[in-house]
């Protein structure tokens with residue numbers, strides 16, 4: 001066989017194994033006969049693949065009484081608890097590490113300051129912190145992957161960072177470099193897109209294939225899930241809704257344009273507006289207080305007129321942008337994540353009204369925007385990236401070959 005043929009045979013193996021694993025994950029407990037019917041694979045192939053999955057402990061056999069009586073039937077279900085991963089959030093001058101198992105249970109967590117530094121020091125420090133965390137929390141556990149999520153832009157398919165707001169990582173093949181240092185497969189991705197996938201696998205959009213998550217924090221980002229997959233372009237990040245132009249006379253944005261959505265509704269923008277209005281002498285219970293999003297939302301919830309005006313205006317702007325997203329993608333569900341959710345009763349009705357009035361009636365389907373599940377778990381996205389690598393075959397194949 002030529003190299004090309006060998007590569008194709010390996011790819012077919014990976015695709016078929018992943019198809020069987022996905023069926024067991026989605027529809028299990030399920031019989032081998034039913035897997036063969038649904039996957040259109042030959043029963044002998046299903047038997048061979050399930051044997052390999054059983055050998056690695058990725059699935060288990062469950063015996064139960066067949067409805068027709070007689071012999072006990074055997075069904076297959078996935079096993080996720082004994083497989084672990086480290087999810088790393090490479091944030092803005094901060095590093096968060098969490099050890100999860102594939103069932104989503106947490107076994108250890110660390111948060112460290114991680115100041116800016118030049119590239120070689122940065123990569124060495126990142127490797128050192130992850131390796132130490134694994135040594136401290138991993139023990140005898142079977143760690144199968146590491147995921148690194150971050151603000152900014154990534155080319156997840158090639159494991160490259162395109163842009164990070166705090167570190168000089170542009171064009172660095174981070175997944176490959178860290179992977180060879182750690183001896184583990186490393187998957188990277190944008191934090192908001194990864195959270196959207198986590199909501200799809202485990203959270204507020206678990207029961208639908210098409211959803212949009214909008215996260216308002218330092219910036220405004222979105223993750224669009226279509227047909228159960230994160231919408232990307234050539235493997236790269238999309239859905240930078242924070243840079244939709246909403247005000248021709250607006251403030252300058254970090255991206256170089258003016259009047260971007262995030263210059264008006266991101267957390268820092270709202271706090272800036274509050275400070276400016278207080279300086280101009282507006283009467284408010286916020287006067288003299290240290291301004292944070294929690295304080296702003298709490299004041300609005302108690303009826304403070306200045307806080308209310310700021311949050312209402314932000315909700316209108318956000319609603320306009322979300323109506324555009326709904327018109328473009330017709331999602332089954334729209335999720336909101338961020339500190340603004342602390343003023344849900346004020347913000348959500350305004351966003352819903354904008355979506356209702358500014359998107360096609362058949363598209364918003366009268367479904368209100370809802371709060372995302374993982375508001376505070378900043379590393380959950382990494383778990384989703386690893387689950388995706390398992391379901392799509394790349395990680396599954398490595399585990400089946402029992403190689404690191």
Ligand SMILES: [Zn+2]
Pocket residue numbers: 242243253254255256257260
């Ligand atoms: Zn911008």
